[in-house]
Amino acid sequence: MIRVFTGPPSGGLFHQFPIHGGFTMKQHAIRTVYAVHHSHTDIGYTDLQEHVIDLQTDYIRSALRLMQEPENAQFRWNCETLYCVEQFFESAAPEEQRLFLELAAQGRIGLSANYLNFTDLLDCGIYSRRLSTWRERFADSGITLRTAMCADINGLSMGQRDAMIDNGIEFLYTNIHCHHGMYPLWQNQNAYFWENADGRRLLVWNGEHYNLGNVLGLRPNHTVNFMMLDRLGGDPQPQDDVEALAKNLDDYLTECEENGYPYDFIPASVSGVFSDNAPPEPLILRTIEGFNQRYGDKVRVRMVSLQELYGEIVPKLKDAPVYRGDLNDWWAYGVGSTPYAVKHYLGARRSYELARRLDPELDGKDGALVRDTEDSLLLYAEHTWGHSASITNPYESMVLDLDMRKNGYASRAHEGAARMLGRIAREQGDILRYYATEGRIRVQNPTALSGPMAVEFYIETLPAGLPAAVIRAEDGRELPCQVSPHPRGRRITFVDDFAPGEWKSYTYHRAEAPAQRLNTRRCYVGAECVRDVVNDYDPVSYRLPYGFENHFFRIGYEVGRGLCSLYDKRAGRELMMRGGVPFFTPVYERTRVRAEGPCPAEQERRLLGRNVRGQHAEQFPAVLEEVICEERGPVFTTLRLRGSMEGSVHCDVVLKLYEELPRIDLRVELGKTLSTDIESVYVPVTLELPGHELWLRKGGREAMRPGVDQLPGGGMEYSMSDDGLAWLGEGGGVLLASHDVPLFYFGELTHHPIRLCENRPEDNHRSVWSWLMNNIWETNFKLDLSGFTEYRYTLWLTDETDPERAMDALHERMFEPVVRIVED
Numbered sequence: 047m048i049r050v051f052t053g054p055p056s057g058g059l060f061h062q063f064p065i066h067g068g069f070t071m072k073q074h075a076i077r078t079v080y081a082v083h084h085s086h087t088d089i090g091y092t093d094l095q096e097h098v099i100d101l102q103t104d105y106i107r108s109a110l111r112l113m114q115e116p117e118n119a120q121f122r123w124n125c126e127t128l129y130c131v132e133q134f135f136e137s138a139a140p141e142e143q144r145l146f147l148e149l150a151a152q153g154r155i156g157l158s159a160n161y162l163n164f165t166d167l168l169d170c171g172i173y174s175r176r177l178s179t180w181r182e183r184f185a186d187s188g189i190t191l192r193t194a195m196c197a198d199i200n201g202l203s204m205g206q207r208d209a210m211i212d213n214g215i216e217f218l219y220t221n222i223h224c225h226h227g228m229y230p231l232w233q234n235q236n237a238y239f240w241e242n243a244d245g246r247r248l249l250v251w252n253g254e255h256y257n258l259g260n261v262l263g264l265r266p267n268h269t270v271n272f273m274m275l276d277r278l279g280g281d282p283q284p285q286d287d288v289e290a291l292a293k294n295l296d297d298y299l300t301e302c303e304e305n306g307y308p309y310d311f312i313p314a315s316v317s318g319v320f321s322d323n324a325p326p327e328p329l330i331l332r333t334i335e336g337f338n339q340r341y342g343d344k345v346r347v348r349m350v351s352l353q354e355l356y357g358e359i360v361p362k363l364k365d366a367p368v369y370r371g372d373l374n375d376w377w378a379y380g381v382g383s384t385p386y387a388v389k390h391y392l393g394a395r396r397s398y399e400l401a402r403r404l405d406p407e408l409d410g411k412d413g414a415l416v417r418d419t420e421d422s423l424l425l426y427a428e429h430t431w432g433h434s435a436s437i438t439n440p441y442e443s444m445v446l447d448l449d450m451r452k453n454g455y456a457s458r459a460h461e462g463a464a465r466m467l468g469r470i471a472r473e474q475g476d477i478l479r480y481y482a483t484e485g486r487i488r489v490q491n492p493t494a495l496s497g498p499m500a501v502e503f504y505i506e507t508l509p510a511g512l513p514a515a516v517i518r519a520e521d522g523r524e525l526p527c528q529v530s531p532h533p534r535g536r537r538i539t540f541v542d543d544f545a546p547g548e549w550k551s552y553t554y555h556r557a558e559a560p561a562q563r564l565n566t567r568r569c570y571v572g573a574e575c576v577r578d579v580v581n582d583y584d585p586v587s588y589r590l591p592y593g594f595e596n597h598f599f600r601i602g603y604e605v606g607r608g609l610c611s612l613y614d615k616r617a618g619r620e621l622m623m624r625g626g627v628p629f630f631t632p633v634y635e636r637t638r639v640r641a642e643g644p645c646p647a648e649q650e651r652r653l654l655g656r657n658v659r660g661q662h663a664e665q666f667p668a669v670l671e672e673v674i675c676e677e678r679g680p681v682f683t684t685l686r687l688r689g690s691m692e693g694s695v696h697c698d699v700v701l702k703l704y705e706e707l708p709r710i711d712l713r714v715e716l717g718k719t720l721s722t723d724i725e726s727v728y729v730p731v732t733l734e735l736p737g738h739e740l741w742l743r744k745g746g747r748e749a750m751r752p753g754v755d756q757l758p759g760g761g762m763e764y765s766m767s768d769d770g771l772a773w774l775g776e777g778g779g780v781l782l783a784s785h786d787v788p789l790f791y792f793g794e795l796t797h798h799p800i801r802l803c804e805n806r807p808e809d810n811h812r813s814v815w816s817w818l819m820n821n822i823w824e825t826n827f828k829l830d831l832s833g834f835t836e837y838r839y840t841l842w843l844t845d846e847t848d849p850e851r852a853m854d855a856l857h858e859r860m861f862e863p864v865v866r867i868v869e870d
Contacts, residue, residue, distance in 0.1 A: 069289045071344045074299045078311040079347045080355050081264050082156070082219070083330055084124040086197045086256050087163060088322045090430040090448045091826050098323050102130040103137060109326045110145050113154055121331045122349045124156030126195050127163065128180055129424070147187040156351030157184070159194035159215045166375055166766035167388070167427040167788065169395055170205035170745040172420045177213045193352040195219045197256035197315065198322075199429050200227035200761070201375025205745010208242055217249045217356040221256035221315050226656060226823070227376030232759040232802065235302060235312060237359075237366040240373070240757075243748050249356075249363060251313065259316025262298060263291035264347070265330045267320055288336040295337075295345065309362060313355060371756040371805075372744065378766045379658060380431055382726070382789050383827035384453070385819040386835055389786040391426050391456035396860055397463035398423065403492045404470050404864065412466050419462030426455035432826045438645045440829050449828060476866040480506050480535075483515075484555035488866045491544035493858040498543050498706055500681075503865040506535040513559035520551050527554075528681035539681050541706050544863065553870075590675045594683060598708040598843060601701070603687060608670045612733075616708065616843055617777060623734045626813065627667050630729055632714055633815075634693035635795060637663040637724035647722045651824035656800045658763070658791075658822050660724065665795050666692035668699075681705060693725060694718055696834070708843035713836050718819070720832040726820040728791060729837070731771070731782060732813045738775030740810050741849045742767035742790070746857075749849035752792055753809030762803040764791040764817060769860055770839070771814065772852045778845040781856045785838040789817040 085105055089095050109123035125131050135143055149155040159177055181191045194215050196202065200222050210218065218240075222229045231238065234254050239247040260267055261277050266287035278297070284290045302312060318327030334347045350358065381388050398419055402408050409416055433448040472478065475488065482505070489501050505512055509531070517527040517540045527540035538554060564571055570581040570588070577587035589595070593602040593611070602611035608628035612621045622629045637660035641649035654660060668691035677684040682704045691697040696717030703710050714729060741749045744766060748755075753762045770784040784790075792812045803809070816839070819831045842859060846852040 069284065069292050069296075071292050071296045071341045072300070074296075074345055075303055076299045076307065076310055076312050077345060078358075079295065079345060080311060080313040080350045080358065081259055081330065081334060081347055082124055082195070082313055082315045082352070082355060083122055083259075083317075083326065083349060084126045084156070084195065084197070084256070084315060085317060085324045085326070086322045087127040087130060088198075088430040089162065089425060089428050090432060090452065091434050092321065092323045094444070094447060095425070095451045099130070099133050101323055101325075103134045105325050106130065106134045106146065107138075107142065109155070110142065110149065112326060112328055113149055114145075118328060118331060120335075120349055121328060122154055122156060122351045122354070123326050124158065124195060124352055126158055126160065126197055128158060128161045128177070131157070132180070147184075147189065150184070151187060151189050153351050153353045153357075156195070156353060157189070157191055157193060158196075158352060159191055159210055159213065160196045160218075162424060162428040163196055163199045163430075164202075164206065164427050165199075165381060165429050166201070166203050166378060166744050167381060167391065167395075168203070168206060168745065169398075169423055169427070170203065170209045170747070172423060173206065174209035174212060176420070176424070177209060177215075181213050190214070192216045193219070193356050195221070195352055197221040198223045199375065200377045201373045203745035203747075204242065204372055204750065205747040207240055207248055207373075208745070208747045211242060211246050211248055215248065217251070217352075217360065219251045219253060219313070219352060219355065221253045221258075223255055226654070228656065228759075228761060228802070230373060230757040230760040231369075233305070235307065237363045239366055239368045241368050241370050243370075247368065249360065249366065251359070253313060253315065256315040257317055257320060259314040259330075260320045262294045262314060263287060264314065264316040264333060265318065265320075265327055266290070266333060269320075271320060273320075287333060288340055291333060291337050292341050295347075299345065309359075311359060311362070313359075369757050371754075372750050372760070372765075373757050374752075374760045374762060374765055374803075376656065376761045377429065378789060379764055379817065379820055380429070380823055380827045381766070382817055382820040383431065383823065383831070384449075385787070385831070385837075386833050387426075387453040387456050388788065389835060389837070390453075390460055391423075392786060392788065394419075394456060394460035394463050395423060397467060398459065400492060400861060400864075401463055401466040401470060403861070404467075404474075404490070408466065412469065415462050415465060419459050419466070422455045422459035422462065426452065426459065430826060432828055434825050436826050437651065437824045437829050438648045471866060474866050475868040477869060480504065480867060482867075483507055483512050484553075486551060486553050486868050486870045488549060488551050488868050489542075489544075490549045490864045490866075491547060492861050492864055494546045495855065495858045496543075496545050498541050499863050500539060500541050500704060500707060500709075501863045501865060502537060502539045503867065504532040504535055504537045509536065512536040512538075512556055514557040515554050516557050518553045525552075526680040528677075528679035530677055530679075541681060541704065586678070590685070591673055594685060594703060596683070596703055596705055599703060599710065601703075603670065603673060605670050605672065608668070608687070608689075614780075614843060619735070621733045621735065621780065623732045623813075626732075627730045629733075630699055630712055630714075630731065631670075632668045632689075632691055632697055632699070632716065632818075633728045633730065633795065634666045634668075634691050635659060635663055635726040635728065636666070636693065636721070639723050647829070648824045651724060651822060654724070654822065656761070656763070657797050658726065658820065659795070659797055661797045663724075663795075663797060668697045676700075693721065693727070710841045712839040712841060714818070715836050716818070717834045718832050720830055722829060724822055725831055726822070727818040727831075728795065728815040729818060730813065731790075731816050731839075733773045733780055735773050735775035735779055738773045738779060739849075740814065741772040741774060741853060742770070743853040743857075744768055749853045751810045752790075753803065753812065754805055754807060756803045756805070758803055758805060760803045761800075762809060763793065763800070764789060766790070769853070769856045772844075772849065772856055774847055774849060774852055778843070778847060779852070781842040781844050781852065781859060783840040783842070783856060783859050784816060785840070785860065786835075787816050787818055787837050791815040791817045
């Protein structure tokens with residue numbers, strides 16, 4: 047008999063396994079199964095975020111206690127995320143820290159450079175700095191951090207990959223969950239080298255689901271769940287746990303071998319229970335020992351750390367294929383379930399970067415605040431989002447609590463960045479008083495770009511207090527400026543040239559608005575003040591209901607249709623694609639919930655598979671009802687395209703065109719209603735340029751062409767982007783900065799068979815949509831999309847044709863000149 051311990055580390059019962067059973071296992075070419083024992087880290091999902099963090103910290107303590115017992119000499123525990131190690135070290139006694147480092151150096155505690163399981167919202171600069179800190183800390187204890195592990199998530203950006211490579215990581219073990227997703231390369235349980243633009247490589251094991259070991263029975267499990275049914279069928283399992291493991295493993299290895307599996311080993315991750323955030327479980331080791339005694343002459347199972355796994359398999363993977371491109375995230379659309387908090391997070395991330403740009407000594411001056419802000423940015427970018435019952439029971443208090451906690455990370459980061467910027471403003475001489483209708487300002491260009499830029503600041507006063515203004519540069523030049531309404535008073539806008547990082551000073555003072563008189567001797571307006579007569583005295587006003595033109599653009603629009611033309615005058619070409627939904631016309635999509643059962647809203651969403659809409663989905667483009675010229679002046683013209691759209695109580699598009707800049711600011715104002723149906727809102731942004739290619743960038747590194755520069759066999763339906771998109775073709779192109787929406791969808795809005803990436807150039811020329819929001823997922827992503835906000839974009843014409851330089855410029859365009867009102 048084999049005694050299998052089934053109790054807690056401090057004591058418990060032993061389970062008796064007979065040495066000989068009735069099942070005969072066949073001989074396999076796969077000789078070794080590597081069991082990777084871990085706890086999948088979800089910061090949320092199962093419980094409050096801080097409780098999950100406490101659990102994960104306690105799991106490390108439990109593992110340390112287990113490993114001190116002689117019978118557990120072969121027990122291994124893998125820390126899936128570095129964040130949990132960090133949290134453990136914050137509370138651990140010196141002796142606990144010493145023991146952890148000692149066991150890690152021995153390879154008994156597995157170390158992962160994956161700080162958390164992230165979305166592509168991750169600021170990879172913060173991640174890289176955090177990883178560097180821990181690499182140095184481990185090195186001080188004689189430990190070289192070379193390995194990383196991720197579980198559940200369906201993708202990592204090339205920026206995250208390069209942060210690992212930059213910090214000496216050589217091996218990444220992935221465990222992709224195929225729920226509404228899929229692994230790359232058309233098959234899992236294989237290896238590849240993931241190469242970056244510099245030719246440096248990361249060895250990746252493209253693994254199975256992170257609970258494969260639980261399905262197989264490495265951790266005996268007598269409660270049948272969906273994964274067991276999917277992989278094992280409905281046949282009864284042997285009552286003997288070791289025999290059940292042998293039978294399941296025999297079937298699984300046979301399937302792998304029949305499908306051409308080439309190696310004599312295979313890894314399987316396993317958790318202490320069949321759940322996320324699961325504890326360490328010594329029963330796994332006892333089961334492995336029982337299996338090896340009975341079936342070890344056929345196949346041996348070995349519990350390993352990530353370091354041991356890498357050391358064992360790397361000599362056998364030298365001939366693994368090499369791939370370049372993005373490991374695109376099938377779950378990227380999850381961020382669209384919380385569009386308001388994501389907008390807040392993106393603002394926080396930009397504000398924090400701005401603070402670092404403005405103050406090179408930020409870490410020394412605001413050390414604790416920097417740390418807290420970075421922690422919050424990292425935690426918001428983590429993939430979990432909400433509670434597992436967010437759709438099945440949205441009334442549950444825990445659903446609300448986790449949602450508020452998650453939003454709190456974005457808000458805390460926003461607050462931290464704002465406090466840093468406030469301190470910097472004071473140090474740069476800002477008087478922090480915005481009431482004077484005359485004074486002096488200092489303006490800094492915080493970017494690496496040069497050329498004309500729009501400068502804006504506001505004064506808190508009533509319209510009569512500042513009807514107009516005069517701006518003078520230090521050299522005495524008077525610059526054209528425009529005074530506009532602001533929620534707190536009056537906004538002043540002007541344009542001037544700046545060198546990279548340059549400071550300039552200006553004065554401003556109140557002026558009277560020019561008197562508005564009609565020229566009664568020219569035929570352009572009637573007594574009712576409507577300017578609808580074709581004339582050459584005012585050649586703009588009569589055209590405004592139908593179109594607008596400046597030095598750079600000519601746009602056309604039509605009530606009932608929307609935008610009809612977007613013409614690039616500089617290059618002499620139409621940018622809008624003919625046919626389909628007009629450019630920048632919001633579209634509401636609805637798949638009505640028709641499923642039956644205890645929770646129809648959950649069931650309808652589950653049945654989507656990898657589609658993001660049902661077969662019975664309907665689309666409702668917004669209808670343009672009125673065009674209003676809200677403002678026209680020497681600096682810019684603002685046009686409001688007032689419309690209506692199903693699923694909303696307000697849906698307007700606002701365009702702002704500058705007289706001296708090849709730039710259009712675009713804004714969607716949306717008041718979204720509440721529904722339990724499957725919903726999405728898109729904005730079409732497809733542009734046509736001769737010979738163009740579409741580019742984006744994730745993680746601040748390589749520019750990529752969606753549909754082309756991706757790992758083969760990956761998803762290409764949608765993707766996130768750091769800053770927006772670039773269409774580059776003959777003689778330049780167009781940059782589209784997306785300030786509040788990181789998600790883009792490619793292709794037609796139809797239910798369709800899902801075609802995986804084959805790196806075809808034509809897949810870079812599909813329709814392009816900014817994906818504002820959705821409530822597609824059926825577990826932990828939010829159901830309620832209702833709310834009011836604006837979604838902001840900026841379109842720039844560019845002469846740049848190099849994709850890396852274009853994406854650099856796009857990132858710089860996310861930052862506007864910084865204005866300080868200073869002592870006169």
